[in-house]
Structures are given as C-alpha cells and as structure tokens.
Amino acid sequence: MAERLYRDIGEHIKEEIRVQGLKVGGKLPTERVYAEQFGVSRTVVREAFIMLEIEELIEVRKGSGSYLIKLPADGRLVRSHAEDIGPFELLQARQVLESAIAACAAQVVTKHDIQLMQETLDLEGAELESIEKSDAADREFHLLIARATQNSLLLETCTQLWDMRERSPMWKTLHARIQDRSYRGDWLADHREVLAQLRRRNAEGARQAMWQHLENVKVTLFALSNTEDPDFDGFLFTSLGAGPL
Amino acid sequence: MAERLYRDIGEHIKEEIRVQGLKVGGKLPTERVYAEQFGVSRTVVREAFIMLEIEELIEVRKGSGSYLIKLPADGRLVRSHAEDIGPFELLQARQVLESAIAACAAQVVTKHDIQLMQETLDLEGAELESIEKSDAADREFHLLIARATQNSLLLETCTQLWDMRERSPMWKTLHARIQDRSYRGDWLADHREVLAQLRRRNAEGARQAMWQHLENVKVTLFALSNTEDPDFDGFLFTSLGAGPL
DNA sequence: TAGCTCAAATTGGTGTGCCAATTTGATCGT
C-alpha cells in the first residue's frame, strides 16, 4: 500500500529518533536528509513532520530546523484530543468529577440557582415523552450545578464532558435504546434528590446523591449492553475501577 | 502570520464544517476547491487535510474525496477562557477535581503506580533547588495520580488543568515569587501525605490530603498577593466559594 | 583582537505540474 505514505515515513522517523537516542530539545535531521535517506520527495517528509508536529512531538522552526519536544511513545499515549472513549469510561469520569462539583456547589449555591434548577426539573418532568426536550433539560440541570460553583473552569470541564457525548457515534445507539424505556423517570427522581440536598446546602449529601445518580445510569447502561445484541460489548469496558464515595 | 499557514487553513476548514452543518460521513469539498476559496495552493490545503486526518476528524480517500468522521470540537472554548482565568479560580477547580480524582485513584492504584509516585517524589525532594526540575516532578506526581485511575478522561482533565497554568502569563510572575521561598518543602510534605493515603488505599484520606495540599497552595498564593506589590490583586478574586470537604 | 556587517549557505514554506486511483456515465452487446 503506497497510500498514506507520509504515515509510514512518520513512523520511521519516530523509530529513528528512538534508536539514535536523540535528546529532547535536540535538532532533527533536515527534511532533505530524510527525503534522501528514505528515497522519497521532501514533500512527503514535510507531511510526516506535520504529523509529528500535530502529535506535539517536534517543533518546526523556519530557516532553522526541527526540534524534539518529547520522545515518541513506543506504544500508545498520544491523545491530545480524547477520542474513542467508551460510554462507561465517560460515565465514570462524570461520576468522579460531577459528584465533587455538586459538593462544591452545595456550599455556594444561591436561591436563584436553586430556582433555575427547580424550573429545569419541572420542565424535564413535563417533557418526559420528548427525548429531545428531556435530554436537553437533563444536560441543563447538570450544567446549572456546575455553574452554581461560580467557577468557570468547573463549568467548562462539565460542558466538555457533556459535549463528548454527542461526539461519540456510539451514544446515538445507546440513546435510541434508552428512548424505548422509562429510565428517564428514575433519573428525574435522582435529579430531585440532588436538588433537595443542594437546597439544604448539604455538600456530602449532594456528592452522594450525584454519585448514586450516575451509578444508576451506569447500571442501566450495563443492563442494556447485556440484554441486547452484543455489537458494542468490547466498547464498554475500557476501565471500571472506583467504587462509591 | 505567514508561518504555520496550514494550521490557519485547517482551523478555517473546521469552522467551515461547523458553520455549513456538514453531517458525519458527508463529503468535504475537494482540496482544489478549498485552495481557490482561501487563495492558497493545494499543497497547503493538503497539509491542512493531513492535520485534520491526524486529529481523526476526516478520512481521505485517494481518487474519491475526503469524508467527515466526526464534528470538530470548538477548540476556542478552553483557549479563549484560559487567558481570563485567575490562579485562584484555577486552584479552586484543581482542589475540587483533583481531590475527587485522588479518592478515585486510591481505590484502584497499583503497586507499580505507587512505586512511580515514590520515585517522582524522591526526585522532587532531590531537586528542590531547581525550580524546573521540582516543578516538573510536581506536575508529574499529580498526573500520575490521575493516570492511576486508569480513566483516560480523568487524566485528560487533569492534564488540561496543568496545561492551563503555563498558558497564563500571570503564573510566570507567581512562579518567580515562589522561587525565592521555600514553600516547596511544605508542598513536598503534602505530596508525601497524599502518597501515604494512596498506599493505604484510603479514598477519604487521599481526598482530604489532596484537598489540604491545594488549600495550602491557595494560602501561600494569598499571602504572596498581600505582602507584595498589588499589581495583580484584581486578578485573584474571580471567585472563591467552596470550603473544605 | 573584539565586534560588527553583510552576503552566502542552510532550511523550511509554497506554488505548479504531472501521476495514479477511483468514480462516473456513455456506449455497445445481448
């Protein structure tokens, strides 16, 4: 396969770097040198360099040369933009992070925040039939909690976690399955419990309520993955770890 | 801004994809079309396509065209906010999130993880004089904890928080101030306490040790901001909120 | 001798042309 030639060259260059023991900060051979060494045009080497640059392995300086930023990983560690993450891994991360965020929010939440959350849950309850609407309310509720911390980074983190859901094509499949069920009612009850704890300014209670909520979601997901076609089973178990609290 | 032209074009193409609502699986305009549209050569567009390909946003098929694999995330979110975020807000977010991550890690940490952390702390202790070295060890220790959860999203989140530090010009100022002091020794003791709790697989202990560590860092930061020139005072209080636990 | 200047060499940046794989659709045979 002559296709994706720049990838082959890029991997060869990585190997070359490893073998020759180039130090971080050191200078790589020039594009022309590699071009001759591998018997390809400089264009291809340049493309390979771009690949290494995107992977944050090298830095390219016009008129000077290219320099090693960090040693290329042998196996697998490059993951600048979190990609193929399974729903379980995502849910576990949300469980760990959002329960902490809920505990934080409980200590600084305002009456206004509480009111907004209440309205959102009312909406979620009223629109249980509409997947679109109740799902939007679901997301909104979680983000309102993060917003209540008044820390933009926590809100940002939470937003990223939720955005990641839409990016995964797998989530669409799960979505379709959950759609047929009535777990949404259970989850709404979870949400109400979280809100109740927030109302009482009970940090530990909010943490545990949020933890339990996402535990329930995980269990649901697990049940779905077992009872139906096992097309995406390998997908689920990227890692489990971490029990409650 | 003639340098790194392919990056500009690549970002423009991402924006184009978002704006025009191209569906996943859909076909992108050809390299030639983009070349004309942006007024650059096809070579540059090709490089931009390679960038998107490395980021796993598109798939390039010879003789056919390029196809969207998933919607590009709006990268402006993190980066645009990164500038406006004060050290206190960042530290608070780290306190909330990293303490939860530490609790999670305590439940699944392996002997090997513990060993790596121990070595990192030994290094941190040995290099207390070198700002560079001990700071790198500091970062490494925190990331090792996140890595121990075996959840790539938690690691990713933690990494983003630390990367944000470098992005803030303010942190350099703080860095220079802390450099003169010997808080590093105190923080190393904090780290050792966290590691001790992880060794005992004590989730609650790890959570509180990490919380206390970052509380100490916040206090240090606060002290520095009061005793010295008040140039960056307005900078600090973006939000405080959230007490311990 | 130390330092400055500037031109040549080095190195990455970009544009153009042609090649190869794929797709498309018109044409021919049944």
Added chain:
DNA sequence: ACGATCAAATTGGCACACCAATTTGAGCTA
C-alpha cells in the same frame, strides 16, 4: 431494456522548483 465495459473526468499522491526566513562565517573596522 438491461447490464457489462471502458474511456474520460474527478480527485488525491507525489515530485520538483523556486521563495523567504534564519543562520553562519568570512572579512572589514575600530
């Protein structure tokens, strides 16, 4: 009318040539 075939159009793959920024060092000057 249907389908197989194949040639032309489309599209990405690659090489080469030239441009621009940077570095280097020889030679000049103080």
